[in-house]
Amino acid sequence: MTDWLEFIRSCPGLHAAAVPQEGYERVNWRKSVPRAPRVRVRRHTCDCKAIVYELCQAGGLSFVRRLSRSGGKTLITESEWVRVPEAERLWLKVLMGTAR
């Protein structure tokens, strides 16, 4: 049975899977370094969570950015910059919890 009150109160935003799936791919998160004058955030997960993921694009390349907030600080790391379709695949994996 669905708990409807819980459902109504829950946040409607986009969230990555809370727990990664077994055998998930480990993303090589690197320190975020400004490499392009303009980075466009194409999608992002909801900021009701301590960790927010963003699918970013700069020029012809794309990457996933990870913003982790704790103790008033935000640690920003990002995946390797790759071609757009590859980054979109990684983005979906992060959402599904098959990559973290």
Ligand SMILES: [Zn+2]
């Ligand atoms: Zn939310």
